Amino acid sequence: MRSRNLLPLSIGLIVFYMFFLTGIQLGRLDVLLSRRAQSRDLLNQEFKLLRCKYSGGTSCQTTVAGDYSIDRVVAALQDTTTSTEPTATVKTCRADENRDCTETKKIVFIKTHKTGSTTLASIIERFGYTRNLSFVVPPNRKFGPHILSSTQMFQRKMLKNSPPPLNGGKYYDMLTNHVRYNRREMNAVIPNATYLTIIRHPVKHFESSFAYFVWDRIVTKLEGDIDDPIGAFMENPNKFLKEKFYFWWQAHNGQLFDLGIQPSRVDDEAVVDAKIRALNEEMDMVLISDYFDESLLVMKRQLCWTMDDILYIPNAIRSQQFRRYVSKESEEEILDWNKSDFKLYQHFNRTLWRKIREYGPCFDEDLKIFRERRQQVMEQCIAKGKFDRKDPRETRYVLKPKASELCKNLWRGDVTFTKLLRNKQLNGRILHIPKEQ
Incomplete structure (x- = not known):
């Protein structure tokens, strides 16, 4: 029961x-x-x-x-x-290094100011130097031997006294030194090239430029000693801009200036929008300084380069005394003052992250491998606790004694590579400049 x-x-x-x-x-x-x-x-x-x-x-x-x-x-x-996402293994990801493609050897790099562009230029120069490629380089001179121009748009006549291409060639393979973007003239010297540039968040770009070009001086000249020189500058930037201080053109949408817009037109919304659309079509890749390693991985795949091709040792570390305080209020003012550069940055930052998604599930693993490899070469090449402080604005790493050729090439900066490339190409012949079509 x-x-x-x-x-x-x-x-x-x-x-x-x-x-x-x-x-x-x-x-x-x-x-x-x-x-x-x-x-x-x-x-x-x-x-x-x-x-x-x-x-x-x-x-x-x-x-x-x-x-x-x-x-x-x-x-x-x-x-x-x-x-x-499926889990990507090291084996499947590294197989990408052997995919069927041809490495890119014709490159025009638009070297913008204070964006990490010197390190990127060095990566491209190392690639070309070790493959005997021909570079557009300035003539040898006392000041700015690694700069074609900081203010002028590229013209082929700039190469009148420059060394010719290697092996009697008619055209060059690469351009990496500072000069403003001018697509038609650049195409005449390096036809069928891949075009790259790099940009940076406008607040970081402005602070870096302000410190590196010592814009404190113009603030002190007009306002006296100020605890917050950037804050004082941003209260009335046009007043300071009228003084035409050192590298003044970089203070107001300077990245678009490097990419071809005149200072008088950087606030014209229609001009800026048209320029961004043109750059979107004309640039094969725009790297983002704030995501440098991520950008390099995308570039590596796009150019069919290897992981070793994009390794780098930072060219310099900015000295603490050349860093400037930026208040939250000043950050907003800088973004408003450089709203055209910010629009440029937003567009290509979005483009970068789309490319990262398109990279696929191997991206995180490849990034990890790349950073581990970078750490290995730092330990292999750099002397611990030793620094070169000849330029008070920045500190450079020092190589270990008897460093390998790989270490030397990784350590070399834009100035050093430009000198090596110039000497390699300089053989006394007059450069043949292609006639305008």
């Missing part, structure tokens, strides 16, 4: 437990579907919040989609995107 009474109770408990398990699974499914929906919505926004958070933007919105903070959104995005 007792067993009969227990039977309905046992069945009830079993049914309840089954419903309980079903509820848990439905709850998990609801969370998964909700999370996937969040991911889809975020991806459709082109990683806008993610890029803003990590690009140093100062005007990012702090909330989105109800009560989701940026940190929660980024965490959800990372969780949902990584969980659906």
Whole structure:
């Protein structure tokens, strides 16, 4: 009799437990579907919040989609995107190094100011130097022997006294020294080239330029000693700009100036938008200084180069005394004052992250491998605790005694490579300049 009474109770408990398990699974499914929906919505926004958070933007919105903070959104995005990607192994990722393609050997690099461009120029120069490629280089001179021009757009007549290409060639292979972008004239000297440049977040670019070019001097001249020279400058930047101080053209949308827009037109929205559209079509890649290693990996794949081709030792570390305080208020003022450069930065920062997504599941593993390899060459090449401080603005690493040729090439900067390349090409012949078509 007792067993009969227990039977309905046992069945009830079993049914309840089954419903309980079903509820848990439905709850998990609801969370998964909700999370996937969040991911889809975020991806459709082109990683806008993610890029803003990590690009140093100062005007990012702090909330989105109800009560989701940026940190929660980024965490959800990372969780949902990584969980659906297949796991890439080192073996499958490194197989990419042997894919069927031909390395790019014709490059025009538009070297912008204070963007990490010297390190990138050195990477490209090392690649060309070790392959006996011909470079457009300035003639030998006391001042600026590694600069074609900081203010003029490129003209082929600039090469009148420059060394000719190697082996009697008619055209050059690479251009990496400072000169403003002029596509038609550059094409005449290096036809069918791949075009690269690098840009930087405008706040970081302005602070670096302000310190490196010592713009404190113009503030002191007009305002006296100021505790916050950048803050004083940004209160009335046009007043200082009228003084035409050292490298003044870099103070107001200087990156677009390097890319071909005249100072008088950098605030013309129609001109700026047209320029960005043109650059989007004409530049094969725009690297982002704030994501230097990530940009190099994308460039490596695009140029069909190897991991060793993009290794680098930083050319210099800016001295602490040449760093300037930037308040939150000044950051906003700098972005407003350089809104055209900021528009340029936002466009190509978005482009970079799209290319990173297109890179596929190997990107994180390749980035890890690349940084480990970089650390290895630093340990292999650089003397611990020794620095070169000849230029008070920056500190350079010192090579170990009896450093290998690889270490020497990694350590060499733009100035050194330009001298080596000039001497290599200089054989007394007059350069044949192609006639304008």
